[in-house]
Amino acid sequence: MKTYFIQYRPFLLFLxxxxxxxxxxxFSYKYYLNHFDSVLLFQVDGFTQLVANQVNYVLMFLGYDSIIVPHTNEAxxxxxxxxxxVARVVEGCNALSVMILFVAFVVAFTGKWLHTILFIIAGCLLIHILNVFRIVMLSIALLKYPEQEHLLHGVVFPLFIYGVVLGLWVFWVNKFSLHVRKNAEK
Structure with a gap:
């Protein structure tokens, strides 16, 4: 049994x-969300509000007549x-859960601490910016092709954001991860 732990130690440490x-x-994110009454007052958390505001600004910059208003029946x-x-911006649209997954993977595939911190900051910023543009593109697509909502919202645009995260992970593992360097030295 001890030999299995030794043999699979890198994998177990990763997990x-x-x-x-x-x-x-x-849990930290859930704690943050618990500060907003989404059930009775239909409050939207601050980060989701920020994303909605940024989407609105980009749409107006692109020449669209764009307005955001709080929903009266839901958060x-x-x-x-x-x-x-055309759309509702809900807590799940803010990409924080995607960023949490991204950060956990990068930390699990350890690199030098400075590289890790800088990559996490740059990666989360890139995910945020691309997420805002994802919502902008989805909104424009839903305006023009409302009958394609399931395909656009359920398939195309999630593939976009998760594809970016996957690309960032591959880049991290191949360029900065200490695990790759250890294996390259063998």
Missing amino acids: IKFFLVYFVLT SIKLILNQIF
Whole structure:
């Protein structure tokens, strides 16, 4: 049994680090969300509000008549584009859960601490910016092709954001991870 632990030590350390970071960040995020009354007052958390505001600014910059208003029946923000209600921005649209997954993976595949911190900051910033543009593109697509909502919202745009995260992970593992360097030296 001891030989299995020795043999699979890198994998087990990866799992421990990944789940430890993932659970700590997830519980911290849930603690943050608990400060907002999404059930009775339909309050939207501050980060989701920030994302909705940034989407609105980008849409207006692109020349669209864009308005965001709080939803009166649920914890979300209504996005109205050219006087047509096209989407709701909900807590799940802010990509924080995607960033948590990203950070947990990067920390689990250890690199030098400075590289790790800088990559996490740059990666989360990139995920945030691309997420705002993802919502912008989705809103415009829903305005033009509302019948394709399931395909656009359920398939195309999640593939976009998760594809970016996967690309960042591959880049991290191949360029900065200490695990790759150890294996390259053998």
